Amino acid sequence: MRRSLVLLSAGLTVLSTGLASAENNTPRNLILFIPDGLRALKITPETAPAMAEVRDKGVNFKNSHSLFPTFTMANGSAMSTGHYLGDTGVFSNTIWTNYTSAPAGNTVVPFIENDAVLGDIDEHFKGDYLNEETVLKMAREKGLSTATIGKVGPAYQFDHTDHPDKPGRHSIVIDDSTGGKAGVALSDEMKDALTKAGLPVVAPSRGDNAKAGDAKTPGTTVANVAQQAYFADVATKVVLPMFKARNKPFVLVFWSRDPDGTQHNQGDSLNQIMPGINGPSTMASIKNVDNNLAQIRKALDELGLAATTNIMIQADHGFSTISKESKTSPSAKVSYDDTPKDFLPMGFVALDLAKALDLPLFDPNDKNAAVTGNNHPKAGNGVLGKDPTKPDLVVATNGGSDLIYLPNRKLAAKTINALLEQDYVSGLFVDDSLGRFPGTLPLSSINLRGNAATPTPAIVVNFRSYASECGEAPTNCSVQVADTVLRQGQGMHGSFSRGDTYNFMAAIGPDFKAGYVDELPVSNADVGMTAAQLLGLRGSRNGGLVGRVMSEALPNGVTPKAFKAVERSKRKSANGLETVLNLQRVGSQRYFDAAGFPGRTLGLEPESGKQKTAGK
Structure with a gap:
């Protein structure tokens, strides 16, 4: 409780400085643009001129941070609320909900990038699974015009409660599901406006961009151009003119699927580490999202809104090339029809733990069918135990890290020891309530233990990462082991690599400094707090794991001091491993650079001598 009060006090202190434009006489608008x-280091005037201009003429947040686990919905929850994941409960893109979600395919481990699934989880967790108010909802309730456009799941998460089936009582939501059964209903005003603008009321699909290929067939070689052109047209030809006509402040969230979607599915590098996510498909996807931003900024100019509109650009996470290699994994030594020889299969953590713990494995994405022989779980998720409806252990597969839940808490030590034997593991974080284990750090050290409504994982498993010889900065060359259906050479994120935590961030507008390089650490939780500050919003808080207002980037704002620290396991494991966390601090706020076993995580190099230990 004391820690929560300190954080809350710190946030209120900054909020009371009177920096927000909403405290002044001139109302401001806000666009949150999420590529x-x-x-961070893929943006140059040549690769992405529109984003480079915002960074160079506005604020360059050069010490930016995604929250770990570095996944979309997790970081979207931080941006939308200003809270860390221990409060929002969005620990990854796939989580264990401890109930069967019908819209997710009758599974207890739903993939939550889906509007219907989010609605179902909201209903189960007393109407709001985030357990914290979002910036967009607060803005809407204050009377501002609000809209969220783009990628299904994170776009809707910005305003996911309060009768989305009743248009007019909710923010405008336009995403992949718009016009379909699972989509948020459009108001008659929006339908008419779309029709008048010559735009369909049904969102287009991704087309060839959605093709991920398989072990023998390359994935996509085209960016998500058509779908995002539709979203950009909706924003510039319908929503912004509508907001202009209303003559009151507005908030617009634009969540671009690119470059993420193309990097995941790219077919430039089938089963090969090089070029990985640095091939032509990726570069086309970066240019695609840059074009979207340029279109939005041009519309602001033409509508006379540029002078009163702040634009904040922040990626949810960085990215890495996938590795499927392991010398220790039992599952990599088994032959699978859809997996190249000696590569890790989908669901390797569930398979390896089932073997190590001598427990039956069932597939929660296949009606709890037993997983035996040369088979693996369809989506990688697994429930372990004699009765799949009452499992001892649950694995939620996500990519560069996995979540492990332990209904049977007695399995904690044995599970941790089994994971420490695998060369694909680089760092373990364990729920504080289970106690301290050699070689691990507690969840609280990375703000994953808070006031979440959803179940808190018992163990978060970070996977090994390193830099390839791609000829660029190490964070642009990041490679990681990933528990995913995607192939070696394609793209993934989710790890504690600095390649995944280093996201692009920039801002421009009347309430930001011009030509300012911010050296202080900032995070996606700070985005939510700063957005609320700029809009003069004051929401209630259930948890105290909050970000800070990035006051140093605002005119006449306070510039606090930052400090570096290192935290490590109290004791090494029997095989000499320890989880090490490199972080920075600004007051009570914590910014996580990289974590894992030294030498197995990009940004956490092998130690040549004893480093100073802080905190833990």
């Missing part, structure tokens, strides 16, 4: 999966 999903954009690495």
Whole structure:
């Protein structure tokens, strides 16, 4: 409780400085522009001129941070609320909900990038699974015009409660599901406006961009151009003119699937580490999202809104190339029809733990069918135990890290020891309530233990990462082991690599400094707090794991001091491993650079001598 009060007090202190434009006489607008999966150092005037201009003429947040686990919905929850994941409960894109979600395919481990699934989880968790108010909802309730456009799941998460089936009582939501059965209903005003603008009321699909290929067939070689052109047209030809006509402040969230979607599915590098996510498909996807931003900024100019509109650009996470290699994994030594020889299969964590713990494995994405012989779970998720409806252990597969839940808490030590034997593991984080284990750090050390409504994982498993010889900065060359259906050479994120935590961030507008390089650490939780500050919003808080207002980036704002620290396991494991966390601090706020076993995580190099230990 004391820690929560300190954080809350710190946030209120900054909020009371009177920096917000809403405290002044001139009302401001805000656009939150999220280029999903954009690495900080991929932006140059040549690769992405529109984003480079915002960074260079506005504020360059050069010490930016995604929250771990570095996944879309997790970081979307931080941006939308200003809270860390221990409060929002969005620990990854796939979580264990401890009930069967019908819209997710009758599974207890739903993939939550889906509007219907989010609605179902909201209903189960007393109407709001985030357990914290979002910026967009607060803005809407204050009377501002609000809209969220783009990628299904994170776009809707910005305003996911309060009768989305009743248009007019909710923010405008336009995403992949718009016009379909699972989509948020459109108001008659929006339908008429779309029709008058010559735009369909049904969102287009991704087309060839959605093709991920398989072990023998390359994935996509085209960016998500058509779908995002539709979203950009909706924003510039319908929503912004509508907001202009209303003559009151507005908030617009634009969540671009590119470069994330293309980097995931790219077919430039089938089963090969090089070029990985640095091939032509990725570069086309970065240019695609840059074109979307340029279109939005041009519309602001033409509508006379540029002078009163702040634009904040922040990627949810960085990105890495997938590795499927392991010398220790039992599952990599088994032959699978859809997996190249000696590569890790989908669901390797569930398979390896079932073997190590000598427990039956069932597939929660296949009606709890037993997983035996040369088979693996369809989506990688697994429930372990004699009765799949009452499992001892649950694995939620996500990519560069996995979540492990332990209904049977007695399995904690044995599970941890089994994971420490695998070369694909680089760092373990364990629920504080289970106690301290050699070689691990507690969830609280990375703000994953808070006031979440959803179940808190018992163990978060970070996977090994390193830099390839791609000829660029190490964070642009990040490679990681990933528990995913995607193939070696394609793209993934989710790890504690600095390649995944280093996201692009920039801002421009009347309430930001011009030509300012911010050296202080900032995070996606700070985005939510700063957005609320700029809009003069004051929401209630259930948890105290909050970000800070990035006051140093605002005119006449306070510039606090930052400090570096290192935290490590109290004791090494029997095989000499320890989880090490490199972080920075600004007051009570914590910013996580990289974590894992030294030498197995990009940004956490092998230690040549004893480093100073802080905190833990």
